[in-house]
Amino acid sequence: MANYKDIIDNCKSTKGGIIEAFHALQEEFNYIPQEALTEAARVFGLSEAQAYGVATFYSYLSVEQRGKYIIRMCESAPCHVAGADEVIKAMEDYLGIKVGETTADGKFTLELCECIGQCQATPVISVNSKPIFNVTAQQIPEILGQYK
Amino acid sequence: MNMAEEMRVLLEYADKINPESAEDYIKVGGYEGLKKARSMERKDLIDEVKRSGLRGRGGAGFNAGMKWSFVPQDVPVKYVVCNLDEGEPGTYKDRMICQKNAQALLEGMAICGHAIDSNQGYIYCRGEYPFVVELLKNAIASAKSSGVLEDFDIEVRMGAGAYVCGEETALIESIEGHRGEPRFKPPFPGVEGLWGAPTVVNNVETLACLPYILVNGADWFAGIGAEKYPGTKILTLTGDINNPTYFEVPTNYTLRDVIYKLGGGIKNGKKFKAVQVGGTSGAFIPEQNLDTPIDFDSMSAIGAALGSGAVLVLDETRDIVDVVTRISKFFEHESCGKCNPCREGTFRCREMMEKINSGKGSENDMDNILLLSRVMQKAALCGLGQAAPIPIESTIKHFRHEYMRKVL
Numbered sequence: 001m002a003n004y005k006d007i008i009d010n011c012k013s014t015k016g017g018i019i020e021a022f023h024a025l026q027e028e029f030n031y032i033p034q035e036a037l038t039e040a041a042r043v044f045g046l047s048e049a050q051a052y053g054v055a056t057f058y059s060y061l062s063v064e065q066r067g068k069y070i071i072r073m074c075e076s077a078p079c080h081v082a083g084a085d086e087v088i089k090a091m092e093d094y095l096g097i098k099v100g101e102t103t104a105d106g107k108f109t110l111e112l113c114e115c116i117g118q119c120q121a122t123p124v125i126s127v128n129s130k131p132i133f134n135v136t137a138q139q140i141p142e143i144l145g146q147y148k
Numbered sequence: 149m150n151m152a153e154e155m156r157v158l159l160e161y162a163d164k165i166n167p168e169s170a171e172d173y174i175k176v177g178g179y180e181g182l183k184k185a186r187s188m189e190r191k192d193l194i195d196e197v198k199r200s201g202l203r204g205r206g207g208a209g210f211n212a213g214m215k216w217s218f219v220p221q222d223v224p225v226k227y228v229v230c231n232l233d234e235g236e237p238g239t240y241k242d243r244m245i246c247q248k249n250a251q252a253l254l255e256g257m258a259i260c261g262h263a264i265d266s267n268q269g270y271i272y273c274r275g276e277y278p279f280v281v282e283l284l285k286n287a288i289a290s291a292k293s294s295g296v297l298e299d300f301d302i303e304v305r306m307g308a309g310a311y312v313c314g315e316e317t318a319l320i321e322s323i324e325g326h327r328g329e330p331r332f333k334p335p336f337p338g339v340e341g342l343w344g345a346p347t348v349v350n351n352v353e354t355l356a357c358l359p360y361i362l363v364n365g366a367d368w369f370a371g372i373g374a375e376k377y378p379g380t381k382i383l384t385l386t387g388d389i390n391n392p393t394y395f396e397v398p399t400n401y402t403l404r405d406v407i408y409k410l411g412g413g414i415k416n417g418k419k420f421k422a423v424q425v426g427g428t429s430g431a432f433i434p435e436q437n438l439d440t441p442i443d444f445d446s447m448s449a450i451g452a453a454l455g456s457g458a459v460l461v462l463d464e465t466r467d468i469v470d471v472v473t474r475i476s477k478f479f480e481h482e483s484c485g486k487c488n489p490c491r492e493g494t495f496r497c498r499e500m501m502e503k504i505n506s507g508k509g510s511e512n513d514m515d516n517i518l519l520l521s522r523v524m525q526k527a528a529l530c531g532l533g534q535a536a537p538i539p540i541e542s543t544i545k546h547f548r549h550e551y552m553r554k555v556l
Contacts, residue, residue, distance in 0.1 A: 015343070016325030019308060023275075044325065057327040057484075058308030060275040076237035077428050078386035078460055080474045114311060114478055115237035115428075116276040119386040119458075120393050129278050 004036040018044045031062040067102045067109035072126045076115035082122035090137035162248035168286040170294040173251035179296045181362030185259040193263045200366035201378045206351030207455040209444040218338035219264045219346045226266040227347040232273040235311040236427030238458030241382040242352035250287040256355030258300045269302040275309045311482035315530045316349040329486040330530040373399030374443030388415045388463035404438040418463040426455020429535035431542035468550045473505040479536040490533025493524040
């Protein structure tokens with residue numbers, strides 16, 4: 001966690017760029033560490049409370065530590081009617097965690113999300129923002145097994 | 149097989165050109181519209197767009213030229229903002245426009261820039277599309293190096309998963325680095341928008357229409373599709389449909405043809421039950437209204453909305469109350485919490501829908517939801533809270549018998 005200052009520094013010339021900085025931090029750490037949030041607030045001239053308010057407003061930003069791979073299951077109506085509930089259950093069973101939790105080895109975090117705009121191939125999950133199409137409950141061990 | 153039924157304007161060269169390459173786009177006539185726009189006086193350009201009848205493709209349906217005309221002329225800094233937040237579930241048409249014809253979007257932004265005398269554009273892309281952000285950055289670099297954009301600059305900003313940021317003032321707040329909460333209007337963004345400067349916020353599809361309007365003329369565009377909402381519309385079909393994909397059609401195309409001609413009918417030989425148009429905030433439409441054209445006003449006339457152009461089809465076996473309960477959870481999750489009617493209203497809607505869906509509700513709950521729905525539609529600060537109860541209200545109206553099967 002040495003370079004969070006550099007990451008924030010790279011964004012400081014972008015007007016209103018604190019969200020860009022948060023994205024860049026998450027690219028590196030998968031969440032926004034407390035020290036980085038404090039630093040970002042300082043660089044962008046906000047109070048820590050304001051910066052925290054921004055970080056916790058958006059569902060893609062997290063101030064809690066997360067796993068190496070963030071799995072998101074879309075549960076909006078098109079994925080819901082295509083069987084999202086069964087896929088969620090299959091992932092919970094396979095990973096041994098509930099939605100919102102991270103596996104003990106720190107590898108996977110399972111989150112729910114709303115529509116990710118890939119509705120030509122429902123139900124859809126994404127792993128670190130990469131969409132995976134037409135997912136069935138049976139395929140879950142094979143799909144998640146690929147992530148080492 | 150469906151190409152003959154479609155009318156492709158924005159997507160004519162889909163998969164035939166590299167969307168990142170300005171050169172490819174120029175070879176098929178790209179950037180001629182911008183050239184023409186730059187040869188015109190600003191007032192004439194705005195009049196031409198007004199005359200074309202182009203109305204906002206994001207859902208609100210406001211005349212684009214009219215929106216531009218509100219921007220004051222005597223202010224030094226103005227902005228063009230492209231709304232690529234498409235968060236409406238079931239919608240991915242703006243992604244398709246970018247992935248098939250990104251340069252048309254850039255050209256459209258530059259045309260708008262000329263009309264309002266702005267040399268800075270922003271594209272606000274939803275956080276779910278990091279690969280589109282990359283594509284757009286490459287497309288902008290290509291257009292800049294070919295010189296076609298001249299002094300017009302475009303910056304891409306990425307959202308972070310907030311449906312409410314599709315609302316134009318919430319989107320502006322987000323670009324500024326704040327929580328994406330809508331502002332009170334007036335002042336409207338055309339007068340006081342991004343960093344307090346006059347700002348035009350247009351949807352991707354609206355902006356991408358502009359090059360074709362300039363090249364072919366306002367009369368050509370006004371002559372396509374429905375008289376009061378002319379042009380084409382890109383639709384995305386989802387749910388129980390044989391062809392779950394995207395189509396570009398003239399705006400006088402009927403819902404029935406969308407489902408049975410382009411969509412290839414209901415999956416697995418089942419019967420139709422309902423269609424929700426315009427995304428998750430849209431009304432559910434029963435069989436008897438399927439001969440309605442998809443244009444903005446025809447849809448409004450049946451108590452529905454064209455919205456973003458998402459089309460979610462449900463077959464006869466679907467449990468409407470269950471689907472609507474899921475939708476009510478969506479709005480509770482996405483409500484930003486700034487205004488009370490939406491924050492409390494979406495919470496109570498979800499609570500009552502879950503009660504009804506689990507067989508514990510009564511007709512009294514249905515009456516209460518309808519009352520709450522009226523309050524939200526009148527009193528919520530932005531479109532999110534105003535539209536949130538519409539799926540519930542429209543299904544109680546058209547599919548009351550399904551609710552009655554579940555209430556005590």
